[in-house]
Amino acid sequence: MNVGLAWRPELAWTIERNRESLAITEFVVENFDAKALPRPLLDLARGGMTVVPHGIGLSLGSGDPPDRARLDRLARAAEAVSAPFVSEHIAFVRGGGRETEHLLPVPRTREALEIVIENVREAIARLPVPLVLENIAHVFEWPEDEIEDAEFVSTVLRETGARLLLDVANLAANARNFGWDAMCWLDRVPLDRVAYVHVAGGVSGCDGFYHDTHEHSLAEPALALLAEVSARIPAAPILLERDGNYGTREEIEAELAAIAGVTRGTRRVA
């Protein structure tokens, strides 16, 4: 089963119980001291599991170049777990001296595209392993957007050599909230450059918006999209993210089983 579960302290026991059947895990770099990572996480890496440092704070879509200290921290984390690559996002998280703690969409203009490419190249030059970039769930779109998202993402990957962390839940959320055509998006990005896949749960709010919370069960549209992605790139590992409302170990294992079922084509999706 080419399935994984994101490492969180609350999920450490679930991962330990299932370590023989899990192919991959990842941890949020900003949540830990890269020089003193949790022992269970290091044990997984030493035991041969692929462990990916996942950054959320580089802000590669900012007007400022990526921060050297954050890059060094990501590099140290990669070395600590012998990671084959590290991952980050095509997004910005701060501006005007304020932190948002949330991944925000970059304006899809040609000018911003060039800046993202420069930032990503600078990050790659300072990292000891390849960089993988994730598509995010948008919470708004810019009025000045002039490039389709698939083209924006594809150009960044092509011009920098970075690979793609394909988040199907984010893509499904963008299709639901902004009317994107997810299938066309998949047609237009280089799926041969996918390093691994993310999936997570969310919920439809009273505001009419689908919220990619990582705190709810997997939604049917994300599972349907996952089935499509799995059919197109069957070898790509699929990693379940959960960041709250962890429930019981059995509930998480049921989510992992649902993912495995989708990838085997044994679970019907709407």
Added chain:
Amino acid sequence: MSLDARKRLAAREGAVVAALTEGGPPPAGFEPKALEIAARVVAKKIERVGRKRSRSFSLFPAKR
């Protein structure tokens, strides 16, 4: 890319962040309602991250 382009992007993103985190006016071109949902999402995230950082979590809690 020129320094001016970076400054333009930083200013535009800074204005959005101010609107999302401090209730500032929507930046030029945005519909007034376009950022309301985003502001709620960001507020929740800031609160959640603050809560997580304010507690220490141990895999091996001390016996009580």
